[in-house]
Amino acid sequence: MKKTQKLTFISLLVAQALVLYVIEGMLPLPFIAPGAKLGLSNIIITVCLYIFSLKDAFIVMLLRIILSTLFGGSISSFLYSLSGGILSLLAMYLIKRLGKNYISIIGVSITGAFFHNLGQIIVAALIVNNINIIVYLPVLAVAGIGTGFFVGITSRFLMTYINKLPFYISIRNNKYFKGD
Amino acid sequence: MKLKPLDYAVIIVLIIITIGSSGFAIYNSQKNYKNKYVEIEVKGKLYKKLPLDNSKKEQIKVLTDLGENIIEVDNGKVRIIDADCKDKICIKDGSISKPGSVLVCLPHKVVVQIKGENPESDALSF
Numbered sequence: 082m083k084k085t086q087k088l089t090f091i092s093l094l095v096a097q098a099l100v101l102y103v104i105e106g107m108l109p110l111p112f113i114a115p116g117a118k119l120g121l122s123n124i125i126i127t128v129c130l131y132i133f134s135l136k137d138a139f140i141v142m143l144l145r146i147i148l149s150t151l152f153g154g155s156i157s158s159f160l161y162s163l164s165g166g167i168l169s170l171l172a173m174y175l176i177k178r179l180g181k182n183y184i185s186i187i188g189v190s191i192t193g194a195f196f197h198n199l200g201q202i203i204v205a206a207l208i209v210n211n212i213n214i215i216v217y218l219p220v221l222a223v224a225g226i227g228t229g230f231f232v233g234i235t236s237r238f239l240m241t242y243i244n245k246l247p248f249y250i251s252i253r254n255n256k257y258f259k260g261d
Numbered sequence: 262m263k264l265k266p267l268d269y270a271v272i273i274v275l276i277i278i279t280i281g282s283s284g285f286a287i288y289n290s291q292k293n294y295k296n297k298y299v300e301i302e303v304k305g306k307l308y309k310k311l312p313l314d315n316s317k318k319e320q321i322k323v324l325t326d327l328g329e330n331i332i333e334v335d336n337g338k339v340r341i342i343d344a345d346c347k348d349k350i351c352i353k354d355g356s357i358s359k360p361g362s363v364l365v366c367l368p369h370k371v372v373v374q375i376k377g378e379n380p381e382s383d384a385l386s387f
Contacts, residue, residue: 157367180267188268195275205365210305211372213363219283222275 086252091133091141098125098145103152120194120228126170127190127236132243135174142166157208161201168200169193186240187233194229195222290359294377297360299339301332302372313337313358313375328369339373341366 101121108119122145130138146166150159173193176184198221206214243249297313303325311319311334318335320342330351331343340356341364351366360377 176267176271180265183265184267184271185263185265187264188271191268191271191275205367209302209365209367209370209372211302211363211374213361213372213374214365216286216361216363219279219286222279222282226272226275 094125094129094141095144098122099148102149120232123232124235128239130173138170142170161204164204165197165200169197172196186236190233190236191226191229195225198225286361289361294360296378298376300374300376304370323371330366330369330371332373
């Protein structure tokens, strides 16, 4: 269980998050509000937060955002993703830490979805220099419940399979992998 | 599919936020404003301000270095009918007519909002 193995595992997660992001871009989703998305790549970030640490989840998120910007994003989409990503990851980490056994991956992921939308709307408000954009907040809160629930259920399914992976079982109790 | 107590708490808090903020917005838009007007802002600066009149139809071209939007004011409603950005989210947003509503074109940093003026309390919309 050395550094290289962990590096490979994290690279795999980044690649998966990136693929999910690209696929999400191809889906013709009904328009809800600016900043509202399905957040498929959040499945990977949430799972990463559960199997690794905040630091590793942050690395996966950051790499995913940088790579997806290279794959056809703009500097403003980079800013939206980054602010939403950081805010959502921190919120998920905090509620997971505070909630301990009283919260499941679904609640964590709903929190993440809402804060992701919130982060994007804050950057949007800063970019156009107008705080009134906050009227989109109710729409984003509802969208957060929906998409977060979906992402949470998927993450839970994924977790049950990851927990059975021989590779993951062998590394799970390794201090180096789990080290916060 | 088992949910834990805090999962419900998160959902309930979000529902409260939704109901609270949309209730506040509805409350603001239901007030009887004497004058309603449309404000078009670009990069946070006022570009044009015009009354929201029920009779005349007007098209405003917002041309900046970032791009072009065409805004239509008609029958007390405002909508963006054309934009040369790639996502066209502002067009899909439809039309707005109540004070407090906004239309946003993020790539061009254009914000169209309806404001109400109440001569009695001088309160601006939310």
